[in-house]
Amino acid sequence: MQEEPEVVVLRLGHRPGRDERMTTHVGLTARALGADKLVLEDVASGRKETVTDITDRFGGPFEVEVTDEVMGRIRSWDGPIVHLTMYGEPVQKVEDEIRAAHREGALLVVVGAEKIPFEVYEHADFNVGVTNQPHSEIAALAVFLDRLFEGRELDREWEDADQVVVPQEAGKKVVDPDELDNPSEL
Amino acid sequence: MQEEPEVVVLRLGHRPGRDERMTTHVGLTARALGADKLVLEDVASGRKETVTDITDRFGGPFEVEVTDEVMGRIRSWDGPIVHLTMYGEPVQKVEDEIRAAHREGALLVVVGAEKIPFEVYEHADFNVGVTNQPHSEIAALAVFLDRLFEGRELDREWEDADQVVVPQEAGKKVVDPDELDNPSEL
Numbered sequence: 017m018q019e020e021p022e023v024v025v026l027r028l029g030h031r032p033g034r035d036e037r038m039t040t041h042v043g044l045t046a047r048a049l050g051a052d053k054l055v056l057e058d059v060a061s062g063r064k065e066t067v068t069d070i071t072d073r074f075g076g077p078f079e080v081e082v083t084d085e086v087m088g089r090i091r092s093w094d095g096p097i098v099h100l101t102m103y104g105e106p107v108q109k110v111e112d113e114i115r116a117a118h119r120e121g122a123l124l125v126v127v128g129a130e131k132i133p134f135e136v137y138e139h140a141d142f143n144v145g146v147t148n149q150p151h152s153e154i155a156a157l158a159v160f161l162d163r164l165f166e167g168r169e170l171d172r173e174w175e176d177a178d179q180v181v182v183p184q185e186a187g188k189k190v191v192d193p194d195e196l197d198n199p200s201e202l
Numbered sequence: 203m204q205e206e207p208e209v210v211v212l213r214l215g216h217r218p219g220r221d222e223r224m225t226t227h228v229g230l231t232a233r234a235l236g237a238d239k240l241v242l243e244d245v246a247s248g249r250k251e252t253v254t255d256i257t258d259r260f261g262g263p264f265e266v267e268v269t270d271e272v273m274g275r276i277r278s279w280d281g282p283i284v285h286l287t288m289y290g291e292p293v294q295k296v297e298d299e300i301r302a303a304h305r306e307g308a309l310l311v312v313v314g315a316e317k318i319p320f321e322v323y324e325h326a327d328f329n330v331g332v333t334n335q336p337h338s339e340i341a342a343l344a345v346f347l348d349r350l351f352e353g354r355e356l357d358r359e360w361e362d363a364d365q366v367v368v369p370q371e372a373g374k375k376v377v378d379p380d381e382l383d384n385p386s387e388l
Binding site for chain 1: 223224227230231233234235256260288289290291292293294320323324326329331332333334335336337338340341342343344345348349353355356357360366367368369370371372373374375376
């Protein structure tokens with residue numbers, strides 16, 4: 017988020033065809049919950065457009081990078097690395113330490129799909145389990161980001177949005193931000 | 203969770219073919235993050251086996267119900283109803299009130315896929331947005347449950363598991379719970 021060290025979400029192990037929607041949801045969750053950037057492997061490049069389109073419509077900043085050197089990006093990362101895995105240490109045990117590390121530098125969050133090379137477990141500073149139960153990498157990423165930012169991400173501001181959702185007790189209200197009399201009330 | 207009023211997650215609007223993995227992840231997230239039960243529409247009945255299989259292997263209690271009367275289940279629910287939607291009120295604003303309502307009775311959490319009938323918005327006691335941004339119903343459910351239970355779900359105990367993951371700083375360790383000398387150390 018703005019005014020904090022960067023958080024980059026790297027999606028690893030995307031399987032073309034099978035993982036398209038999952039990878040899209042990883043990307044949209046990263047954007048909505050405070051990350052600054054998504055890194056996709058070249059095999060997942062088709063997902064870039066959807067995430068970029070949402071950013072164009074609902075605001076940013078949020079960047080999407082496609083790379084054919086995904087392991088190189090992990091190896092050369094200059095800052096703490098978190099790998100989300102059901103085999104890792106409980107998030108509630110390590111989150112304080114991760115927040116402290118993030119205050120010092122840009123954080124890379126690796127979100128795997130299927131088989132993850134053992135090198136990733138070794139290279140990560142923190143292997144983190146959001147429970148040690150099998151569920152969803154999207155759910156794990158969401159809980160991790162909400163805890164990393166301690167909820168601040170829910171109040172972040174969006175720049176250059178074409179559409180803004182106005183929260184409603186019931187129903188749907190979407191407006192052009194230019195039409196709002198007082199955008200600070202959102 | 204055990205010793206708390208029930209939390210039931212109802213998956214609404216499942217589209218066969220397109221939503222299979224998303225609905226599975228909704229179900230596994232519900233189980234892993236403290237809900238007691240998943241309700242699926244009959245068109246999503248194929249997802250029941252996967253969630254039940256995970257419960258058989260990794261423990262419960264967790265129930266899966268398939269119904270051909272999904273709107274009837276919502277209309278006749280005796281307790282508070284939350285509907286997760288990007289158009290709703292911010293979770294950080296309404297979560298205290300929802301926790302208070304849940305202390306009084308069983309909570310139904312409706313998680314939609316595509317088009318949701320307006321009746322659901324009207325019938326829900328709380329339309330809740332985990333941000334007002336488009337992202338993922340799996341992510342929204344995860345953050346909602348973690349906040350509802352204030353993290354207690356991460357420490358819940360599992361009954362009748364055949365497999366238990368032992369958290370590791372790096373690597374994977376899965377054991378038969380009977381082989382553990384001291385299961386309380388998990």
